[in-house]
Amino acid sequence: MLEKALKGSPKYYMWIGFLLLIILGASGVYLMQLMQGLTITGMSRDVSWGFYIAQFTYLVGLAASGVMIVLPYYFHHYKQFKDLVIFGEFMAIGAVVMCLGFIVVDIGQPQRMLNVLLYPTPNSILFWDMVVLNGYLILNVVVGWTCLECDRQHLPHPKWSKTLAYVSIIWAFSIHTVTAFLYQGLPGRHYWLTAILAARFLASAFCSGPAILLLVIMLTQKVSTFKANAEGIATLAKIITYAMCVNVFFFLLEVFTAFYSGIPGHMHSIVYLFVGVHGHHELVPFMWTAAVLGIGSLCLLIPPKLRDNMKLLPWSLAILVIATWIDKGLGLLIGGFNPNPFEQITPYWPTGKELIVSAMIYAIGALVVTILFKVATEVKEETGASQKPAASVEA
Amino acid sequence: MNHTRRNFLKFAGLTAAGLCVASAGSIMAAGAGATEKVSEKALKAKRWAMVIDTKKVGTKEAIDVLAKACHAAHNVPDIPGKQNVKWLWADGFEQAFDQPNNFMDESLEKRQFALLCNHCTNASCVRVCPTQATYKRPDGIVAMDYHRCIGCRYCMAACPFGARSFNFMEPRLHLDLTKLNKEFPTRMRGVVEKCNFCVELLAQGKQPACVEASAGALVFGDLSDPASEVRKVLREHYTIRRKPALGTEPSVYYII
Numbered sequence: 241m242l243e244k245a246l247k248g249s250p251k252y253y254m255w256i257g258f259l260l261l262i263i264l265g266a267s268g269v270y271l272m273q274l275m276q277g278l279t280i281t282g283m284s285r286d287v288s289w290g291f292y293i294a295q296f297t298y299l300v301g302l303a304a305s306g307v308m309i310v311l312p313y314y315f316h317h318y319k320q321f322k323d324l325v326i327f328g329e330f331m332a333i334g335a336v337v338m339c340l341g342f343i344v345v346d347i348g349q350p351q352r353m354l355n356v357l358l359y360p361t362p363n364s365i366l367f368w369d370m371v372v373l374n375g376y377l378i379l380n381v382v383v384g385w386t387c388l389e390c391d392r393q394h395l396p397h398p399k400w401s402k403t404l405a406y407v408s409i410i411w412a413f414s415i416h417t418v419t420a421f422l423y424q425g426l427p428g429r430h431y432w433l434t435a436i437l438a439a440r441f442l443a444s445a446f447c448s449g450p451a452i453l454l455l456v457i458m459l460t461q462k463v464s465t466f467k468a469n470a471e472g473i474a475t476l477a478k479i480i481t482y483a484m485c486v487n488v489f490f491f492l493l494e495v496f497t498a499f500y501s502g503i504p505g506h507m508h509s510i511v512y513l514f515v516g517v518h519g520h521h522e523l524v525p526f527m528w529t530a531a532v533l534g535i536g537s538l539c540l541l542i543p544p545k546l547r548d549n550m551k552l553l554p555w556s557l558a559i560l561v562i563a564t565w566i567d568k569g570l571g572l573l574i575g576g577f578n579p580n581p582f583e584q585i586t587p588y589w590p591t592g593k594e595l596i597v598s599a600m601i602y603a604i605g606a607l608v609v610t611i612l613f614k615v616a617t618e619v620k621e622e623t624g625a626s627q628k629p630a631a632s633v634e635a
Numbered sequence: 636m637n638h639t640r641r642n643f644l645k646f647a648g649l650t651a652a653g654l655c656v657a658s659a660g661s662i663m664a665a666g667a668g669a670t671e672k673v674s675e676k677a678l679k680a681k682r683w684a685m686v687i688d689t690k691k692v693g694t695k696e697a698i699d700v701l702a703k704a705c706h707a708a709h710n711v712p713d714i715p716g717k718q719n720v721k722w723l724w725a726d727g728f729e730q731a732f733d734q735p736n737n738f739m740d741e742s743l744e745k746r747q748f749a750l751l752c753n754h755c756t757n758a759s760c761v762r763v764c765p766t767q768a769t770y771k772r773p774d775g776i777v778a779m780d781y782h783r784c785i786g787c788r789y790c791m792a793a794c795p796f797g798a799r800s801f802n803f804m805e806p807r808l809h810l811d812l813t814k815l816n817k818e819f820p821t822r823m824r825g826v827v828e829k830c831n832f833c834v835e836l837l838a839q840g841k842q843p844a845c846v847e848a849s850a851g852a853l854v855f856g857d858l859s860d861p862a863s864e865v866r867k868v869l870r871e872h873y874t875i876r877r878k879p880a881l882g883t884e885p886s887v888y889y890i891i
Binding site: 277367584 | 716717718719720721726729730731733735759762763764765766767768783784785786787788789791792793794795796797800801802803804805823824825826827878881882883
C-alpha cells in the first residue's frame with residue numbers, strides 16, 4: 241500500500257519536499273548538539289529537562305488521542321466513527337514517532353540508549369515508559385495497517401485485529417498514565433507530586449489530542465476527496481468539549497488544594513507561573529494567555545450552536561490546542577523545576593538551536609502522518625468509502 | 636545454485652560459531668579481570684555517614700577549602716554559569732533546610748552550610764535510574780557508573796537536594812589539564828555526576844578528601860557501629876538532616 245504515497249499532486253510533492261528540507265537543515269544543528277553536547281540548549285543544572293521533554297509529554301497526549309475514536313467504535317459500536325478510526329491509529333503512529341524522537345535528542349549519550357534494554361530496570365518508570373510507548377507504536381502499526389489492507393481488498397477484518405484493537409484501547413490509557421508517573425513519583429517536586437497528575441494528563445490528552453486530530457482531518461478533507469461523516473465530527477467535538485471541561489476542573493482542584501491548605505511548597509510553583517516570584521515573571525504572560533484561551537475555547541465549544549458551526553470549530557480547536565500546549569508544553573516542566581530545591585528561581589528559555597532541533601522532530605512526525613494519511617485517503621478513494629459527492633470533488 | 640547455497644550456509648554457520656566462541660572468551664576474560672584486588676587497608680562499613688559541625692565550618696571561605704579539595708581530587712571542572720558542575724558547595728540555612736525562619740539568631744542567619752550528596756538510604760535517584768548507572772553499594776554509598784549513564788537526567792529531577800550535575804559540555808575544556816588527578820578519571824560530556832563519598836580513597840584506607848581538609852569539622856564513619864566516631868558525635872550534639880519529611884533518609888548530618 242505504501243506505493244500510494246509515491247503518487248501525488250505537485251502540491252503534495254512540494255509539501256513533502258518542504259518537510260524533507262526542514263529535516264535535512266535542522267539535522268545539521270542536531271549534529272552540532274551531538275558534537276558539543278546539550279550545552280547548546282537553555283537547560284541548566286536546575287532546570288535539567290526542557291523543551292524536548294515537554295514536547296515529548298505533550299505528544300504522548302496526541303498519541304493517546306486516537307482512543308477517543310477507537311473506543312466508541314469498538315466498545316460501543318458507534319458506527320459514525322468507522323471512517324475516522326484509521327486516522328486515529330495513524331495519528332498515533334506519527335505522535336509516538338515524535339515522542340521517541342524527542343527522547344533521543346534529549347539524552348546526553350544517545351549511542352548508549354540500548355542500555356535501557358541491556359540492563360532492564362523495572363523500578364525505573366522510564367523503563368516502563370519505553371515499554372508502553374514502543375508497544376503502543378507496534379499495536380497501532382499492526383492494527384491500522386492490517387485493517388486498511390483488508391478494506392482495500394474488500395475482506396472482513398481478521399478476528400485477532402479486533403482483539404489487538406481492544407488491547408490498544410487499554411494500552412492508550414497506560415501510555416499517558418506511565419508518562420505522568422515519570423513526574424508524579426518524585427519527592428521534592430511539589431508541582432508534580434500530586435495524585436491527580438495522571439488524571440490531568442489524561443484529561444488534557446483527551447481534549448488536545450482529538451482537537452489536533454480533528455484539525456488535521458479537516459485539512460485532509462481540503463486536500464483530498466475524503467469526506468468525514470458529519471455526525472462523527474460533531475460527536476468528536478462533543479468529546480473534546482467534555483474532556484476540556486474535566487481538564488480545567490482538575491486544574492482548579494490543584495489550585496484549591498494549594499491555596500486553601502496554604503502550604504508553601506504546594507503554592508510556590510503556581511505562584512511562580514501565574515504571578516512570578518523573586519522578581520522572575522518569565523512565564524506569567526504565557527500562563528494567563530493559556531488561562532484566557534482555555535476558558536475562551538470552552539465558551540466557543542459548550543454552546544451547541546457555536547460548536548456545530550463548522551466555520552468556527554477549527555478556530556475553537558486551535559485556541560484549545562494553544563492553551564493546552566502552554567499548560568503542558570511550557571508550564572508543567574518549567575513550573576516543576578522552579579522553585580528549585582533551594583527555593584530559588586532559575587529561569588529557563590529554549591535556545592534557537594533547541595527550537596530548530598525540535599522543528600526537525602516535528603517535521604519527521606508531519607512526514608510520517610502525511611504519508612500515512614495519504615495512503616489512507618487513497619485507499620478510501622479506491623474503495624469509494626467516505627467520499628465527497630462527485631459534484632464537489634475538485635479537479 | 637544448491638552448491639553455493641550450501642557453501643554459504645556452512646560459512647555462515649562457522650562464522651556464527653566463531654562469534655560465539657570469541658564472545659564467550661571475552662566474557663571469561665572480563666570475568667577474570669573483575670576479581671580486582673582490594674587493599675587490605677581498605678576502610679569498610681555497613682553504612683557510611685558524615686557529620687558536619689557547622690559551628691566549625693560555617694563560612695563560605697571555609698567551605699570553599701573543602702570544595703576545592705573535593706573538586707581537585709575528582710577533576711571536577713569549574714564552569715561559569717548555570718550549566719556548572721559541583722560536588723560540594725555552600726548555601727544558607729533557608730536554602731539548605733527548606734525552613735524559613737524570620738527571627739533566627741544572627742550567627743545562624745549568616746552561617747553557610749556545606750552541601751553535598753546525602754547518600755540517602757531510600758535514594759530516589761537510584762530508584763528512577765533506567766540503566767542502574769546510579770546504584771547503591773552495600774556500604775550505603777550511592778555510586779555511579781559513568782560509562783553506563785545514558786544522560787537522561789531523570790536522577791536530577793528525582794534528587795530533592797540538587798546534588799547532581801550534568802556534563803552539558805566537554806568537562807576537560809574547563810579543567811587545568813596540567814593539574815589533573817591521574818588517580819581519578821575525568822568524565823565525558825553527556826553524563827551525570829555527583830559526590831561519591833570518595834569510594835576510591837576509602838578503598839585505599841584513606842578518609843574522604845573533604846574530611847581530610849576540614850581539620851576535624853567533618854566526621855566520617857560507620858553509622859551501624861555504636862562505637863564509631865560519627866555515632867559518638869551524634870550522641871553528643873543536636874543534629875538535623877536535610878528535608879527529613881521526604882523519607883529519603885540522608886546519611887549527612889548537620890550539627891547546628
